[in-house]
Amino acid sequence: MSTRAVHIEVIETMSASSCINALRRFFAIRGPARQLRSDRGTNFVGANSNLDAAMEAEEESVNTYLCSQKCTWVFNPPHASNMGGSWERMIGTARRILDSMLLQAGRSKVTHEVLCTFMAEVTAIINSRPLIPVSSDPEAPLILTPAMLLTQKSGTPPAPPADGSETSLLKHQWKRVQALAETFWARWRREYLNVLQARQRWHERKRNLKEGDIVLLKDRQARRNEWSIGRIMKTFPSDDGLVRKVDVNVASHHPPKTYLRPVSDVVLLLEAETV
Incomplete structure (x- = not known):
């Protein structure tokens, strides 16, 4: 919520058990969380209930456990998807693109390894988006990104060249991943820029762009x-x-x-x- 970064996990099933495993992987990679926020997806509610039951079996309530970890889980009210706008904005745009891409690719052509690597590339693309400039030097502008806040490093690794021929994509799985990543980059960047730039008729005067902006x-x-x-x-x-x-x-x-x-x-x- 502070970095506006996105973390994507690949799960096997939409079950509470897979959700808990995904949470454990997230905590292992990103560290403990202070607060979890989500909609009322059945797997999220089920995971919360399973955690509660597990803690009660050990004679300890989930609230006591979460308080000891300084972590709370907050659910949005039912039928209130708009309350998750701060995270659904990025995820919703990515999900629409991924749905169309993976339907075109076909399930048989995307292996588990390719899918996991592709999701990592998608995460890197979304987290490389610029937030605000942190340097006023026109010769060397430094732009803050979610990835910089997560990794404490500036810059992104260059994308390897991908041969787009069908034979090469079938023979080399890593090239398949790069071809998918390039397609996602082109689509997501176009949709993201349109979200940033509001299209309004000039019925009233707006601030003009000025020198130095x-x-x-x-x-x-x-x-x-x-x-x-x-x-x-x-x-x-x-x-x-x-x-x-x-x-x-x-x-x-x-x-x-x-x-x-x-x-x-x-x-x-x-x-x-x-x-």
């Missing part, structure tokens, strides 16, 4: 896990005073380049007044 550039040729973050160097107001095109300097490109882009192709991350 930190923006996210919609770079259609960006590689996986790469986000083109830039600073607006110049604005071009129209006759009515509205800015519809800007010059954006992207320092992450080597060498740094300046692009002329319409405002529909940039997403404001941080206003110049707050840099």
